[in-house]
Amino acid sequence: xxxxxxxxxxxxxxxxxxxxxxxxxxxxxxxxxxxxxxxxxxxxxxxxxxxxxxxxxxxxxxxxxxxxxxxxxxxxxxxxxxxxxxxxxxxxxxxxxxxxxxxxxxxxxxxxxxxxxxxxxxxxxxxxxxxxxxxxxxxxxxxxxxxxxxxxxxxxxxxxxxxxxxxxxxxxxxxxxxxxxxxxxxxxxxxxxxxxxxxxxxxxxxxxxxxxxxxxxxxxxxxxxxxxxxxxxxxxxxxxxxxxxxxxxxxxxxxxxxxxxxxxxxxxxxx
Numbered sequence: 584x585x586x587x588x589x590x591x592x593x594x595x596x597x598x599x600x601x602x603x604x605x606x607x608x609x610x611x612x613x614x615x616x617x618x619x620x621x622x623x624x625x626x627x628x629x630x631x632x633x634x635x636x637x638x639x640x641x642x643x644x645x646x647x648x649x650x651x652x653x654x655x656x657x658x659x660x661x662x663x664x665x666x667x668x669x670x671x672x673x674x675x676x677x678x679x680x681x682x683x684x685x686x687x688x689x690x691x692x693x694x695x696x697x698x699x700x701x702x703x704x705x706x707x708x709x710x711x712x713x714x715x716x717x718x719x720x721x722x723x724x725x726x727x728x729x730x731x732x733x734x735x736x737x738x739x740x741x742x743x744x745x746x747x748x749x750x751x752x753x754x755x756x757x758x759x760x761x762x763x764x765x766x767x768x769x770x771x772x773x774x775x776x777x778x779x780x781x782x783x784x785x786x787x788x789x790x791x792x793x794x795x796x797x798x799x800x801x802x803x804x805x806x807x808x809x810x811x812x813x814x815x816x817x818x819x820x821x822x823x824x825x826x827x828x829x830x831x832x833x834x835x836x837x838x839x840x841x842x843x844x845x846x847x848x849x850x851x852x853x854x
Contacts, residue, residue: 628691628694628787629791630683630684630686630687630691631684631719631720631721631722631788631791631792632721641679641685644679644681644703644708645679645710647703647705647708648679648705648708648709648710649663649710650705651705651706651769651778652666652705652709652710652768652769652770653769653770654666654677654710656671659671660674661673661674662674663677663710664677664710664768665677665710665711665712665715666709666710666711666767666768666769667711667712667715667737667749667762667765667767667768668712668715668749668750668755668757668762669768670750670754670755672712672750672752672754672755673752676712676713676750676751676752677710677711677712677713678710678711678712678713678716679708679709679710680708680709680710680711680716680719680720681702681707681708682707682708682709682780682781682784682785682788683695683697683701683702683707683781683784685702687702688702689701689702695781695783695784695787696783697781697783697784701781706778706779706780706781707780707781707784708780709767709780712749712750712751713751714747714748714749714750714751714759715737715749715759715762718739718741718744718759719788722740722788722791722792722795722796723739723740723741723744723792724737724738724739724740724741724744724759724792725737725738725740725785725788725789725792725793726738726767726780726785726788726789727785727786727789728782728785728786729766732766733777734766734767735766735767735779735780735782735785736764736765736766736767737762737763737764737765737766737767738763738764738789739759739760739762739763740792740793740795740796740801740802741796741799741801742801744759745758745759745760745763746758746759746760747759749762767779767780789810793807793810794807
C-alpha cells in the first residue's frame with residue numbers, strides 16, 4: 584500500500600470519527616432544544632394560573648351545564664348540585680367553571696384536537712362548589728380518568744386542603760379528604776357514550792398539576808413517576824408526547840447514521 588493510500592485511509596477514518604462526534608453532539612444539542620421547546624410549550628399551554636382566573640360567570644354557559652349534566656334540583660330553582668359533592672347548594676355557591684379557560688379565547692385548543700367553538704361546549708365545563716373550583720383552577724386538585732370505573736376521579740395534591748370543608752354554607756360536613764378518590768357525577772350520553780368533561784384537557788391539567796405538586800413538595804419525585812397519565816385514552820393528541828415522539832424519531836435517525844459509520848469502520852479494518 585502506498586504512503587498516499589495509507590494517508591488517505593487515515594484521513595477517511597478521522598473524518599468518519601469526526602462525523603460521528605458531530606452527529607452525537609448534534610443529537611445532544613437537538614435534544615436540549617427539544618426539551619426547552621417542550622417546556623416552553625407546556626408553560627404556554629398551562630392556562631391554570633392565578634392571573635387567568637375568570638372572575639365572572641356566564642349565565643348562558645352555566646345554564647347549558649345545568650342542562651347537560653342534569654344538575655338541577657327538582658322543585659328548587661335556587662339550588663344546584665355540585666358534580667363532585669352531588670348535594671344541593673345555593674346556586675351562587677356552585678360555580679360554572681370553564682376547564683380550558685375562557686380568557687384564552689380558544690387559543691391552544693388545537694393541541695387537543697378541538698376548535699375555538701368548543702370553548703363554550705358544555706363538555707368544556709364543570710359545575711363545582713366554589714372551594715373545589717378554586718382549588719382546581721390553581722392546580723391544587725385535579726381529576727384523573729380511571730378506565731376501570733370509567734370515571735373522572737378527584738385527586739387532592741395539596742395536603743393543606745385535606746382537612747378543609749368544601750361547603751361554604753356549613754350545611755354539608757365533607758372535607759377535601761372525604762372527597763379524595765371520589766368520582767364526578769354526570770349522565771351518560773346517547774347509546775351509553777361518554778359525555779362528561781373533556782378527558783384530554785383534564786388529563787393535561789392533571790399533568791401540569793402533578794408537576795406543580797413536585798415543585799411545591801406536596802408529593803415526592805417517586806410519587807410523580809408513579810402517576811398514570813390517561814390523556815391518550817380520551818382520543819385526543821398529547822402535546823408533550825408529540826414532542827417526545829418527534830425527539831425519539833430524531834434519535835432513531837441519528838442511531839442509523841452512527842450504525843452506518845461503524846459498519847464503514849469495520850469494513851476498513853478488515854481490508
